[in-house]
Amino acid sequence: MDFYKRAAEVCRRIPWGTVATYGQIALLCGFPKNARQVGFALGRRLSGPDIPAHRVVNSKGYLSGAASFDTPDLQKLLLEKEGVRVDAERTVDLKRYGWKNSFEDALELQYFFDRQRI
Template structure:
């Protein structure tokens, strides 16, 4: 016997926060949990807290949210461009490199945005990264997002 499974709903906000629901017709429906924000929304909420002139890392956000890998944070931020209030340019890799720069409108846009906030960038790397690093775990309440 072959079962038919259909996916209904949207995962635009991310895959976390959805679970399959049996609809009675041998199909599953994606239903958002009412008591939780989606993974993307949580990543965006933390990213919005990064102050101008500071940077954080994909891994620092992932560790703070305890929801997966740094790559998942990067994936979420790659989908943040319709939301002008999400400062994705302030998130860099663990070495301070602008690894997400190619996902911006132009390859230099991430650097331009950082420099407009007073962050120096040389060779696609944040200068004085350790001093400018902003840790969500140190600056935000535990489980705030």
């Protein structure tokens, strides 16, 4: 099981204009308790270049990883470019922009991981 590859794949599947939480990603990876490692993976860019890491926020909707981007406001800007409103506190409204993944999304991912042996 390669947690980081899984995290990258999940991240890649976050729909445009929505955000996901660290815990949500960890869960979809099949590692419910590894939310913190998601942050580490993205921060260290172990996940790869074409990964929309800006769509990942903490469970409160706060852009806790903003400091790890090239410029402090980059994450906010990228999100706003997708139509996601970010307030002055660097927080997004999860009710509105949170990715509500379906059960089928989760199933499909597990299947994908199996096929890819990751």
